[in-house]
Amino acid sequence: MAYSDKLMDHYENPRNVGSFEKGDDSVGTGMVGAPACGDVMKLQIKVNADGVIEDAKFKTYGCGSAIASSSLVTEWVKGKSLDEAMAIKNTAIAEELALPPVKIHCSILAEDAIKAAVSDYKQKHGK
Amino acid sequence: MSQLKLPIYLDYSATTPVDPRVAAKMIPYLTEQFGNPASRSHSFGWTAEEAVENARAEVAKLLNADPKEIVWTSGATESDNLAIKGAAQFYKSRGKHIITVKTEHKAVLDTCRELERQGFEVTYLGVQENGLIDIEEFKAAIRPDTILVSVMYVNNEIGVIQDIPQIGEICREKGIIFHVDATQAPGKVKMDMNVLKVDLMSLSAHKAYGPKGIGALYVRRKPRVRLEAQMHGGGHERGFRSGTLPTHQIVGMGEAFRLAREEMDSESERIRMLRDRLWNGIKDMEEVYINGDIDQRVPHNLNVSFNFVEGESLIMAIKDLAVSSGSACTSASLEPSYVLRALGRNDEMAHSSIRFTLGRFTTEEEIDFAIALLKDKIGKLRELSPLWEMFKEGVDLNSVQWAAH
Numbered sequence: 154m155a156y157s158d159k160l161m162d163h164y165e166n167p168r169n170v171g172s173f174e175k176g177d178d179s180v181g182t183g184m185v186g187a188p189a190c191g192d193v194m195k196l197q198i199k200v201n202a203d204g205v206i207e208d209a210k211f212k213t214y215g216c217g218s219a220i221a222s223s224s225l226v227t228e229w230v231k232g233k234s235l236d237e238a239m240a241i242k243n244t245a246i247a248e249e250l251a252l253p254p255v256k257i258h259c260s261i262l263a264e265d266a267i268k269a270a271v272s273d274y275k276q277k278h279g280k
Numbered sequence: 281m282s283q284l285k286l287p288i289y290l291d292y293s294a295t296t297p298v299d300p301r302v303a304a305k306m307i308p309y310l311t312e313q314f315g316n317p318a319s320r321s322h323s324f325g326w327t328a329e330e331a332v333e334n335a336r337a338e339v340a341k342l343l344n345a346d347p348k349e350i351v352w353t354s355g356a357t358e359s360d361n362l363a364i365k366g367a368a369q370f371y372k373s374r375g376k377h378i379i380t381v382k383t384e385h386k387a388v389l390d391t392c393r394e395l396e397r398q399g400f401e402v403t404y405l406g407v408q409e410n411g412l413i414d415i416e417e418f419k420a421a422i423r424p425d426t427i428l429v430s431v432m433y434v435n436n437e438i439g440v441i442q443d444i445p446q447i448g449e450i451c452r453e454k455g456i457i458f459h460v461d462a463t464q465a466p467g468k469v470k471m472d473m474n475v476l477k478v479d480l481m482s483l484s485a486h487k488a489y490g491p492k493g494i495g496a497l498y499v500r501r502k503p504r505v506r507l508e509a510q511m512h513g514g515g516h517e518r519g520f521r522s523g524t525l526p527t528h529q530i531v532g533m534g535e536a537f538r539l540a541r542e543e544m545d546s547e548s549e550r551i552r553m554l555r556d557r558l559w560n561g562i563k564d565m566e567e568v569y570i571n572g573d574i575d576q577r578v579p580h581n582l583n584v585s586f587n588f589v590e591g592e593s594l595i596m597a598i599k600d601l602a603v604s605s606g607s608a609c610t611s612a613s614l615e616p617s618y619v620l621r622a623l624g625r626n627d628e629m630a631h632s633s634i635r636f637t638l639g640r641f642t643t644e645e646e647i648d649f650a651i652a653l654l655k656d657k658i659g660k661l662r663e664l665s666p667l668w669e670m671f672k673e674g675v676d677l678n679s680v681q682w683a684a685h
Contacts, residue, residue, distance in 0.1 A: 191590055
C-alpha cells in the first residue's frame with residue numbers, strides 16, 4: 154500500500170512511545186480497539202495543575218496507519234487544555250497523514266483514544 | 281560473499297520467477313516459430329503443434345500420466361472451474377451433492393458457491409488444528425447423491441499436504457469423481473497418476489518457474505471421466521477447452537515441468553534446509569507459533585504467527601523481505617485469513633501471521649539476513665504494542681472487555 158511521507162515518518166520514527174504509571178493522579182489512560190479487529194491503541198496524557206496536557210505517551214498494536222495516527226495525536230495533544238484536546242477530529246488526523254479510505258477507521262480510533270484518556274482523567278478527579 | 285540484493289523475495293507461493301532456461305526456450309516461439317498449432321496446412325503449424333505435444337508429454341511425465349490426459353487451460357483458476365463445473369454439470373443426473381474443504385483456494389470455493397446457486401448442495405469440511413482434514417469426518421459427509429469431491433493437494437497459505445492417496449481410494453470405492461487442485465504441488469510433491477485415484481487435477485505453470493497465464497487440467501481416461509466444456513469454440517483440446525493454444529506459454533510450462541521432474545529431489549532437500557534454518561533462527565523468540573502441520577508440509581513453506589504484533593505493520597517493518605500476511609490489513613476485504621481461522625486460530629493470531637515461501641533462488645545468506653531483520657523488528661514492534669505490555673504484566677488478554685469496533 155502506498156503511504157504518505159508523513160505517515161511513513163511517524164511509523165518509522167514513532168513519537169512518545171511508552172507508558173506512564175496508570176495509578177498516577179495526573180495521568181489519564183485511554184485504551185480503545187480490540188485485538189480481534191487488528192488494532193488496539195493505548196494513549197496516556199499527563200495533565201498539570203493548570204489543566205494543561207504537558208506530556209503524552211502511546212502504545213499501539215495495529216497496522217502502520219494506526220501506529221502513525223496515535224503517534225501524531227500524542228504530538229497534537231501536548232500543550233492543549235482538556236477541552237481543546239477533545240475538539241481534535243478524526244478528519245484532521247486523516248487529512249494530515251493522507252490516510253487511504255480503508256484506513257479512516259485508524260483516525261477514528263485515535264480520536265476515540267483521546268476522548269477515553271480525557272474521560273479517565275476527569276473520572277479520577279470527580280468531574 | 282556476494283552482494284545481497286534487496287528486497288529479498290520470499291513469496292514463491294504467490295508466484296515464481298520464470299527460470300531463465302524456461303524463458304530461453306519460450307522466446308523462439310514468439311518471434312520465429314509463431315505458427316498456430318491448429319494450422320494443418322503448412323510447416324509453421326506443424327512445428328508449433330510438435331512443440332505443444334512435446335510440452336504436453338513433459339507435463340504428463342511429471343505426473344506419470346498419459347499425454348492425452350492433459351488439457352491446456354489459462355491457469356489453475358480456469359482448470360478448477362472446468363473441472364468442478366464441468367463434472368458437476370455432466371454428472372448431475374446422478375446426484376447434486378459436492379464435498380470440498382473450507383481451506384481451499386477461492387477458485388474452488390467460489391466455483392462451488394456458483395454451483396450452489398445452480399441448485400447443487402455443497403458440504404464444506406472443516407480442518408483439524410494442523411490444517412488437515414479428518415478422514416472419518418470426510419467419510420461421514422459422503423451421501424448417496426455425492427457426485428464430486430474437491431480437495432487441494434498443498435495448501436497455498438500453510439503448505440500442508442492433504443492425504444490425497446487415501447481420499448482418492450475412498451472416492452473410487454464409492455464411484456465419486458475426485459478433483460484435486462494441485463497448483464502448489466508440482467516440483468514439491470511426488471505424484472504418480474498410476475497410483476493416485478485422482479480423476480481431475482488442476483495445474484499451473486507460474487508456481488513452478490514457468491510463465492503466468494498457462495495451466496492444465498489432468499482428465500483421467502481410465503476409467504474415463506467426462507466433463508461439460510465451459511469454453512466453446514473451435515473444438516481445441518478435444519472439445520474440452522476451445523481457444524487458440526498459446527504455443528510459447530505451453531513450451532514454457534513443458535520446460536518448467538521437465539526441470540521440476542529432474543531437479544525436484546535435490547532442490548527440495550536444499551530448500552528444506554533453508555526453511556529449517558529460518559525456523560530455527562526465529563523459534564526461540566517468545567510467543568512465536570507455526571501455523572499448520574510441521575511434518576505433513578512442503579519444505580518451501582513457513583507460516584508463522586508473531587503474537588502481539590500486527591501483520592501489516594510487521595510487513596512494513598520488514599519491507600526488505602517480500603512476504604505475505606494473513607492479516608486483514610493487507611487484504612481489500614479487511615477480513616483476516618479464512619485459512620488460519622479454519623485452523624481454529626483466533627483473529628489475533630491470524631492478524632499476526634506471516635507466510636514465508638522459499639524457492640529455487642533463495643540463498644542461505646538471504647535467510648540469515650531475514651532472521652536478523654525479524655528479530656530486530658519484532659522486538660521493536662513489541663515495545664510499541666500495548667498487548668505485549670499487558671502480556672508481560674501477566675494480564676490475561678481474554679479476560680479483558682474489549683470495545684469491538
